Amino acid sequence: MSTAPATTSILLVDDQPENLAALKAILVDESYRLVTAASGRDALLRILSEDFAVILLDVRLPDIDGFEVASLVKQRERSRHTPIIFLTAATDDLSAIYRAYAVGGVDYLLKPLEPEVVQAKVAVFVELHRRGEQIKEQAELLRKAEQRRRDAEVEDLRRAAQARYQNLADAIPQCVFTAKLDGSVDYVSSRWLEYTGLAFEALRGWGWQAAVHPNDLNQFVSKWRRCIESGEPLQGECRLRSRHGAYRWHLCQAVPERDVWKRVVGWLGSFTDIDDSKRHEQERIHLLTRERAARAEAEAAVRRSELLAEASSAFSASLDEASVAAALVRIAAERICTWCVLDLRKEGGACRVAAAHRARDAARFAERFGPRELPLAEGGVGAVLTSGRPDLRVECAPRDVARALDIDDPGEIQELGASSYLCVPLVTRGNVLGALSMVWVEPGERFEPPDFAVALDVAQRAALCLENARLLRLTREAVQIREDFVAVASHELRTPLSALVLQIQGLTRAIGRADGGLPAEQALAKLAQAEAQIERLTRLIDTLLDVTRINSGQLELSLEDVDLCDVAREVAGRLESELERAGCSLDLDVPESAIGRWDRLRIDQVITNLLTNAIKYGRGKPIQMRISVDGKSAVLQVMDQGIGIAQEYIARIFGRFERAAPTSSYGGLGVGLYIVDQILRAHGGSIQVESAPGMGARFQVALPLPPRAAGSPGPRGERPGSPLTGPAG
Known part of the structure; x- marks a missing residue:
């Protein structure tokens, strides 16, 4: 048993220094530690800072009287049982005495004080305080002894439970583990060691990551860390490598262990082999997916067939x-x-x-x-x-x-x-x-x-x-x-x-x-x-x-040097009587010559067909025929002021049997311009037409000229060909 403290604190409260000195003289003792306060406020500060065996309190104080100080002391849990002895010089104020006992005072002493009485009363309360402290100390020793006994029992129970838990963990097929608050593993069951073939030291802490498939590792560890931070249970899947090197799917489930204050103190978890069931589920899903796809494909095929049948029918x-x-x-x-x-x-x-x-x-x-x-x-x-x-x-x-x-x-x-x-x-x-x-x-x-x-x-x-x-x-x-x-x-x-x-x-x-x-x-x-x-x-x-x-592709050309101007003059002379009957005048504007390698008869046929068309559709109107040379081509233009050609017919008039005018009004087989176009194509030439209804027509033929020899003069009478700008008029 421990002894009481060497000194006991006593608080002396009086606003008169001589009274405090008198009290200190009366209570002089090596086992006492006398603390003085000159006011009620000072006394309260002393009481808040330490505990006292007894308080000697003057009733009359300058700021707060002794009764108020006593009342405040009794309201505080820590000091409510501290004995208070009131001191007063008033000998006949019974109400003050009653009030002193009412606010919790244990005694009431009148001044002048009798030293023996003060010493005796203080000694009683000091002794009571010391014995109370001894009782508290003994109770604390008893409490600690009881706590050690209970802790020993709890430890025995914990060890027994842990042994039982480990035996249970080793007996079940799952790989069981426990982890600390930070998620590092501090225990694995024997099933873990048997499955992975790794020693516990290799799996301790975060070493278990070596057994996780690389493709699953980042996602699984991230999920594990999130659960550690939030305190939520973990459930996730990953593949673990066996001692034979094969990976199998496992379901990991971990729950937090909490103390009585619901704080997470650790983690308890397991890995369950679900590889077979997962493969079966995957096969089932695959078959179901294929069945649904086949059904959807069949339904789509039916709808497609119906749509195509409807479309074909329509x-x-x-x-x-x-x-x-x-x-x-x-x-x-x-x-x-x-x-x-x-x-x-x-x-x-x-x-x-x-x-x-x-x-x-x-x-x-x-x-x-x-x-x-x-x-x-x-x-x-x-x-x-x-x-x-x-x-x-x-x-x-x-x-x-x-x-x-x-x-x-x-x-x-x-x-x-x-x-x-x-x-x-x-x-x-x-x-x-x-x-x-x-x-x-x-x-x-x-x-x-x-x-x-x-x-x-x-x-x-x-x-x-x-x-x-x-x-x-x-x-x-x-x-x-x-x-x-x-x-x-x-x-x-x-x-x-x-x-x-x-x-x-x-x-x-x-x-x-x-x-x-x-x-x-x-x-x-x-x-x-x-x-x-x-x-x-x-x-x-x-x-x-x-x-x-x-x-039939049998149009043959007999090429020779041909003067286009001579051919034009011959055709004009041959059709002179037709021009007269139609009432058409011909303005022939040609140079002296324009010689090229062409088929004379076919070129004659081209000019004849163009001039005949001009006569037929431009009856009673003048006709112009011009020839010019631009260096690469000989250009022939035939222009009339006849009925003209509508725009929608221009692209068709060079087709076989195509006509831009009714047969009843204008005769012909409808093949003249078709033959002209084919003959010109065979020569490498071309024909263009510009016309509008009622504005006549301009046909322009371009025939290629042979390349000139170096220094040789060009065709006589050469002059630039006029562009095809619009219908003649």
Whole structure:
């Protein structure tokens, strides 16, 4: 047992120094430690800083009286049991005495003090204080002994539990571990050591990471650290390497161990082998995925077959190109997209021919994108029409669609909406016939690979039907042209034959009436008329033969040095009588010569056909024929002021059996300009025409000249050729 402290603290409170001195003299003792305070505030500060065995407190103090000081001392838990002896010089104030006991005083002494009484009373309280301290010390020793006993029992229980826990951890198939607060491993079960083949020292701390698959390590460790920081349980999967080097999937589960204050003090976890179940689950998911994909593919194939069957039926319902185009945009808008437009290629560009919207009136929507000409631009629809490659934009803005469709006002597409765009070509037999542009409107809608394949199939079928419709139209046109040609050819051939028959019959009757005495002049006149009809018939036959030769590729040229000016003069002289009958004057403006390597008869045929056409269509109007040389070519121009040619016919007049004027008003087989064009192509030359209705026509022929020898003079009369600027007038 320990002894009491060597000194005991006693607090003396009085505002009079002589009273404090008297008290210190009365209570002088080596075992006492006397502490003085001259005011109530000072006394309270002393009491707050240390404990006292007894307090001798004067009732009357200058700032706070002794009763208030006592009341405050008793309100404090630590000092409420400290005995207070009040001191006062008032001998007859009983209320003060009652009040002193009421605020917790243990005694009340009157001044002047009797030393023996003061010493005795203080000694009693000091002794009580010392014994109380001894009791506290003994209680603390007993408490510590009890705590040591309990700690020993707890430690024994902990060791027993730990041994049991380790035995349990070694008995289960999982790899069990414990970790410190920072996540470093401080225990692993024997299953860990058996599975990994590593010693515990290699796995201690963070060494266990060596057993984790490199591809899983970063993700697993990051998750483990997050759980350590948050105190949340861990559940994650990773692959662990066995002692044989094979990796197997394990499920790691770890929970925090907490003390009575719910603070994390460590971690308890395990690794469970799930490799077999994971492989089985993966196989099940794989089979399920394949089954769903097969089912979706089958359903898509059924829908695709139904769509293609519907498309084929709709396309084949009519052999008209416009009907096929309308059916195509209707089916696309109903089954593939929200709205679409169709562009078809034509000579030198394209034409927007049809449009449809899923939720809008077909006629009004088609008018919005009504038929209009389109240039073959480098991007958008033009690129698809040129290259034959689809254009897919899974996500796009309305301005992108407006640019792709060559629409000047993006607001028009903004009003319709556009979120995804697909343009597929219509290709058949290697030729791009057109392009179908399809648009989804809602943000969540977009073109997927199945849509892409279906759109290509539908476009291909539509292209085939459009091509068949076009071929049917061309066939019908060809049949009509053939019938028209047969009718015209029959008429053209019958006219000279009929005239020839009439001339011969007239001659026969005249000879019969004259009994063989028909004058020679009359006979020769009849024969000359017959010869003219024979020549006309011969020209018609030669023309037909030329068409046959050109079609079979048997047009042969006999090249020689030919003066184009001489040929022009000869043709003009030969057709002088026809010019007179038609009432046309000919202004022949040619240089002295223009010599090149050409086929004279074919060049004669070219000039004859051009001048004959000018006479036929410019009857009663002057005709001009000019020849010039520009150094590389000889240029022939034939200009009339006749009926002219409409713009839509200019590209067609050089075709076989094509005519720009009705047969009923103007005769001919419709092959003259076709022969001219083919003859010029065979010479390496070209022909151009400019005309307008009622403004006449200007035909310009360019024939290549042979390269000049060094220092040799050019053709006589050479002068620059005038450009083809407009119709003659």
